[in-house]
Amino acid sequence: MTDAGIYVDSGSLSRKVIAIAAGEAHTLALTEGDGSVYSWGRGTFGRLGSGSELDRLFPAKIEFNSTEKVKIVQVSAGSYHSLALSDDGSVWSWGHNTYGQLGVNGENSLVPSLVQVFNELHPPSSLTDELITKTESRLQISSIKAGGMMSLAIDNLGSLWMWGNCPPQDSLTEGEFSLVPTYTPIPVWNFHGQTVVKVACGNEHIVALVSTGETYKGDDNLVCYTWGNNNHGQLGLGDTEIRTTPQIIKTFNQESSYTPYEVACGAFHTSILSKTDGDMLRSVCWSFGLGDHGQLGQPGQGTIKDSLYPEIVEGIPENVWLVSVDCGLFHTSVVSSEGYVWSFGKGNGLGLTESDGGDAVTPRLIPCNGLKYPCFQDPLQVACGAAHTVLLADNGYKLWSWGRGRSGVLGSGQVNDFFAPNLVLWPPLEEDFKESEKLDEKDSFEIIKMKKELNVAMKEIDLLHSKLSTMEHYASILHGMIFGKPFEEEKDILLSLKSSYDVGKEWENMLESCDYGKLVRLEMFYCKMLASVKDKMMNVKIKEMIKECLESSTSVYH
Structure with a gap:
């Protein structure tokens, strides 16, 4: 068990993370066994590769649309776009593409797309026979890097390529500088x-x-x-x-x-x-x-x-x-x-x-929940976004995050800011049910019934959020009448008001009692489970978890 009570199978390479990357408000994680990529955080421009622009509060697997299985060996994140490199040297990109940072002259991409130009490259005719043999008849990309609005790649001959909003490669008028949108990867010839x-x-x-x-x-x-x-x-x-x-x-x-x-x-x-x-x-x-x-x-x-x-x-x-x-x-x-x-x-x-x-x-x-130093065992990599940080530790089996939590960028199932490291929800709960067997007709009926009950619980939570929004609206009006301006965040409530009644704390307690994050996670893996559950023993586990969650939520509402 991890410190968060999440089971980690140390022998499962599919749950071992070997690399992470952070964009402006999204994070990528790459697993070792099958080379799968997971993403979470802000979804605008399609930077999560999920097929939509919705935010993700915890890690979810990215699907690569290919006739053959794709094994990713490296990931990188720019401000609003992402890159992935497969074991055959192919480059995939998704997200924001205003400046061509995806390697194509087109719209933003909500899903990973192949950068075709790298599959068509051949060694220059000036190469020696020995180097041509090493390239196996075509150049392959061996490393990728994204940053800002540009993308970079290194091929197997050690040459550098760049595309997106790039620095110009020609002379400039003194004192002037402007980036040049480049929609197709171009080589940097200066390192011959x-x-x-x-x-x-x-x-x-x-x-x-x-x-x-x-x-x-x-x-x-x-x-x-x-x-x-x-x-x-x-x-x-x-x-x-x-x-x-x-x-x-x-x-x-x-x-x-x-x-x-x-x-x-x-x-x-x-x-x-x-x-x-x-x-x-x-x-x-x-x-x-x-x-x-x-x-x-x-x-x-x-x-x-x-x-x-x-x-x-x-x-x-x-x-x-x-x-x-x-x-x-x-x-x-x-x-x-x-x-x-x-x-x-x-x-x-x-x-x-x-x-x-x-x-x-x-x-x-950086402290770690008050534990004695060194508190992060077997650290591998750190990644920084615009206002968040992610640490890969425990030899790849634990992910920690801290900083700005909006849009779920910390991967903890919450949207709060954390000023100290907090465990990312890893491995994703949905992974527990991938190898389960199909349900029989009776089991399916029970699951459908429980799903309806779960949907009712989710609707009640939505109603609570609606009431909370109304409460916030009227509290803001009251604050404006008393102090001359409405407040936008809990920090804006004056100390004189907080000393008599801590409104922000009451809101926090109400949200915590709803246990919203657990229900969202439960619904996610439950929906996927309907089509893939095979193990009847797993079915019992699912029933118990849903029943426990429903009983907990019912006690809150009554």
Whole structure:
């Protein structure tokens, strides 16, 4: 059992998450066994790949429309779009497409669509016979990355491709900068004789880790290149001048003693993890660019000064190995192999507009329900959205999230903000019933009967929400008559009013007593169960859960 009481089968690879990605207000998770992708959060523009624009409060599987089974090996999320890479090198995309970030000149896509151009690429005629043999007659994509309104990919020869709202590749009039919509992936030709290994992008800039030689063997030193807009110094080149072609950062050039191994981009800032040559046990986090909310984690600069050069983020112990870094819109999170998590930037490192303590200018250690440190066992990856953070830990069997909860972006079945890590509802409850056998006629009749009762309970909850809305409306009018303005959120209720009667607390208690999240989850797996349940033993379990839930809801209403 997990801390949330959800059963986790440690031997089931289909429930082990190997990668996560966070967009502006949505999250993706990739499982190891069958390469399935799950999504949750805000659904506008089709970024969840669910076939609709509805929000999802907890993880749900994405279906890939293909004649053959698709096994995904990598996922990435831009602001409002998503990318996935399959084991055969095919790229899938869905979501927002105003600037061509899906790799096609068309409308937004509510479901994953194949980026056809990559299936038609062949090696250039200038390649040697040896390299042509390695490509197996056609180029394949080996890595993908989305950020802002653009998409990037690296092929099996180490070449970089980009599409969407991209930095221009030609010369610009001095002082001018504008992104160029690109609907078809185009190659970046500046790394001839080198291999692009990792890449990241913000709203208007790109950062690439590139091999020093023609090939990369996995243990070679990497150097760092940046290009694009540089209005806040996010290129780390010591100035604010625009670059239309990749430029190497001196801090991470071939002569440097610091070797970069991870890179992440926020909207207008960059973070890099580097190791010191010959010392694999020590790593350092660097940052540069926009620092107006403390997202650079650099003390002595306040929260309004940008950094034009890479500077070390102080406040992180020197004797740790950093395994992952990611940047949100205005915050940054870093994870060590021991399970420590640090965040810094807007909203006390949470990315929120409003939170206790203001902005975190230096790294803030993220607590975990009061447990002793290190509280996150076997951490693998951190992902930051605009105002939320997701951590993959417990060797892939637990997901934690915190920050803004609107639209279900935290995957907990709720829409509340969380200022401390909270468990994501993983694995999805619907997975428990995939291999169940079909019901007989008597069982089906009982289930249909219970479904009707469940629908009645859901209607009663809708009625409660309607009454709550009316209550909020009149409370706002009353507040306006007394204090001169209506309130929009619980925080707007004056202390003088809250001291006599905590309206916000009463609303919270009412919503909690409705147990709305449990009923929503129950209805989701129950509907899918009708067509797929095969195991009669599972049927008993379903009946007991529904009966228990209905009895609980009935006690609330009476």
